[in-house]
Amino acid sequence: MTDVLVVAELIDGGLRRTTLTAVTLAKQVAAGTGGAFDILSIGPGAKNAAASLAKYGARKVFVAEVGGGYIAEKYAPTVAEVTKKGGYGVVTACASTYGKDLLPRVAAKLGAANVSDISAAKIDGGKVLYKRPMYAGNMFGWASANTAIAVVGVRQSEFEVAAEAGGASATEEVAIATDPAASRVEFVGIESQKSTRPELTEAATVVAGGRALKSAENFKAVLEPLVDACGAAMGASRAAVDAGYVAGDLQIGQTGKVVAPKLYIAVGISGAIQHLAGMKGSKVIVAVNKDKEAPIAQVADYFLVADLFKALPELTEKVKALKAQG
Amino acid sequence: MKILVPVKRVCDPDNANKVKVSADGLSVTSDGLEWKPNPFDEYAVEAALRLNENAPKNEKLGETLVCSLGPAEVAQTLRQALAMGADRGILIEATDSQLDTMVVARALKALVDKEKPDLVLMGKQTVDGDSNAVGQTLAELLGWPMATFAMSVSTADGGKTMTVGREVDTGVLTLKVTLPAVVTVDLRIVAPTGVKNGATPADHKYNEGARYASLKGIMQAKKKPIDQLKLADLGIDTTTSAAYPKFELPPARTGSCVFVETVDDLVDKLRNQAKAI
Numbered sequence A: 001m002t003d004v005l006v007v008a009e010l011i012d013g014g015l016r017r018t019t020l021t022a023v024t025l026a027k028q029v030a031a032g033t034g035g036a037f038d039i040l041s042i043g044p045g046a047k048n049a050a051a052s053l054a055k056y057g058a059r060k061v062f063v064a065e066v067g068g069g070y071i072a073e074k075y076a077p078t079v080a081e082v083t084k085k086g087g088y089g090v091v092t093a094c095a096s097t098y099g100k101d102l103l104p105r106v107a108a109k110l111g112a113a114n115v116s117d118i119s120a121a122k123i124d125g126g127k128v129l130y131k132r133p134m135y136a137g138n139m140f141g142w143a144s145a146n147t148a149i150a151v152v153g154v155r156q157s158e159f160e161v162a163a164e165a166g167g168a169s170a171t172e173e174v175a176i177a178t179d180p181a182a183s184r185v186e187f188v189g190i191e192s193q194k195s196t197r198p199e200l201t202e203a204a205t206v207v208a209g210g211r212a213l214k215s216a217e218n219f220k221a222v223l224e225p226l227v228d229a230c231g232a233a234m235g236a237s238r239a240a241v242d243a244g245y246v247a248g249d250l251q252i253g254q255t256g257k258v259v260a261p262k263l264y265i266a267v268g269i270s271g272a273i274q275h276l277a278g279m280k281g282s283k284v285i286v287a288v289n290k291d292k293e294a295p296i297a298q299v300a301d302y303f304l305v306a307d308l309f310k311a312l313p314e315l316t317e318k319v320k321a322l323k324a325q326g
Numbered sequence B: 001m002k003i004l005v006p007v008k009r010v011c012d013p014d015n016a017n018k019v020k021v022s023a024d025g026l027s028v029t030s031d032g033l034e035w036k037p038n039p040f041d042e043y044a045v046e047a048a049l050r051l052n053e054n055a056p057k058n059e060k061l062g063e064t065l066v067c068s069l070g071p072a073e074v075a076q077t078l079r080q081a082l083a084m085g086a087d088r089g090i091l092i093e094a095t096d097s098q099l100d101t102m103v104v105a106r107a108l109k110a111l112v113d114k115e116k117p118d119l120v121l122m123g124k125q126t127v128d129g130d131s132n133a134v135g136q137t138l139a140e141l142l143g144w145p146m147a148t149f150a151m152s153v154s155t156a157d158g159g160k161t162m163t164v165g166r167e168v169d170t171g172v173l174t175l176k177v178t179l180p181a182v183v184t185v186d187l188r189i190v191a192p193t194g195v196k197n198g199a200t201p202a203d204h205k206y207n208e209g210a211r212y213a214s215l216k217g218i219m220q221a222k223k224k225p226i227d228q229l230k231l232a233d234l235g236i237d238t239t240t241s242a243a244y245p246k247f248e249l250p251p252a253r254t255g256s257c258v259f260v261e262t263v264d265d266l267v268d269k270l271r272n273q274a275k276a277i
Helices: A019-033 A046-056 A072-086 A097-110 A180-184 A216-229 A238-242 A308-325 B013-018 B039-051 B072-084 B101-115 B134-142 B215-223 B263-273
Strands: A004-007 A037-042 A060-064 A090-094 A113-118 A120-124 A127-134 A139-145 A150-154 A170-173 A185-191 A205-209 A233-236 A263-267 A284-289 A302-305 B002-006 B009-011 B035-037 B063-070 B088-093 B119-123 B146-156 B161-168 B171-178 B181-185 B226-230 B242-248 B258-260
Touching (some): A019 A090, A019 A127, A037 A046, A046 A170, A072 A097, A072 B146, A097 A113, A097 B134, A097 B146, A097 B161, A113 A139, A113 B101, A205 A216, A216 A263, A216 A308, A233 A238, A284 A308, B002 B039, B002 B101, B009 B013, B035 B072, B039 B063, B039 B072, B039 B146, B063 B072, B072 B226, B101 B134, B134 B146, B134 B181, B146 B171, B161 B181, B258 B263
Parallel strands (some): A004 A090, A037 A060, A060 A170, A205 A263, A284 A302, A302 B258, B002 B119, B119 B181, B146 B181
Antiparallel strands (some): B009 B035
């Protein structure tokens, strides 16, 4: 019997959907071992987010209204205390940059195994085994914890978002624990670029551009019309980000975001191994590239061999026409 | 300042698709692949060197220590960092099967306790295990503040504090940490102006990426000291926290790539064959 604690991720004082992929793992482990799962809503807006979190069938939703901007040193002590008090066998969160930052620190506090960025789990004789992509997604390792507690990061693109379960979990405020290390970090601020497009890691379609687009202006003038015609999120290769065409938070790959949309259109991306690591789980992959020898062909289903500057405006118009037809 | 940079050797990241599972399924083999420094660790070495120099004047401002855990051959990885300009190496001999996130973090803590650096600067993840956890674990064991996924660092208050720009999902998050601290670095720390130390003029632009070792650097590296220790010498708990009972290769992608020459053909196939638009 393994009880699971989900550490929620909040954004702008409310629930971030990434959390719901960790809820899916929690449900699987709890059901498979005959345990229960609870959720810890922590951060500014924890009370408000708890109302949403109560809809997913958790036994309890704990509330820790920790103020100020997120820093791991401020959150980890409370997560660890709630874990110890509740006797949980698994602590989990989405392996977003929030989870990746926070979870190992929590694991170290608890003397627990940290299992990062899992793509699946299975229960084998009461023991939980976790499948992890390694070597830029070229190998899967099955990991298990040697410790009483496992701290587990969930890869967002590999887990479904949990559905609402009906009813409402009971909520309970918990004491906020502190750590002297927190007094030596100060949250200065966060600079975000707001976009009206879907979130990259949640979009059904992703259109990504590479170095072959040649400039920030071309991203705007040539790629973005296709992105919007598809109702897609926009992504980029490392080369395009390094060249300054778009911001770093659009990078897809081993570094950056891992996506697995229904349709992935790679425009002018040659397909370095590190890029493939971030998108090869996509259902249908389309490459638009002049060079048919480009390594993106290893994972692409369809490869339009063409000059992107000629092909994209035409593709954009045709997609628009199809969408208009419905 | 005194900076400790842990480095790990990994099998050639650009050929990671050539790794295999051993016959018994219990380990990963990278036979035939070259060993290279973990790219993120190489960026950490570069960032440490930038923090510890007045670049245009070629003055050295502090000590850069590099360390590695692994078989005796990781001395080669340390020499590469020494050739870039690091001052001294520490090799902790261990077999790969003895090491996991927790054991590596405990070993690094033992080194930090002995060497007392102002800063541990390291890659945010190794590109073999892809765990992204040692830096955070080490910071917690030390009771130090941390800043992960750093794309920029600048020192202030005479080196007492450091402002770090962190690459996060939603943009760039800025933290100010009081040293000593653990900072893990992301790709863009080696952009031309990613590192500011107050001595190198603020408008100085480095070349993109980690520096290559010069011939002179390679010659000097041969004479730089590498302390040799064994994992057992550190007096730490060497119990691993996680086990990997099985490895497997991802399934091969089914179906081959269909090449098309016209937009009409592509749209037709996406519409009628893949049903994707």
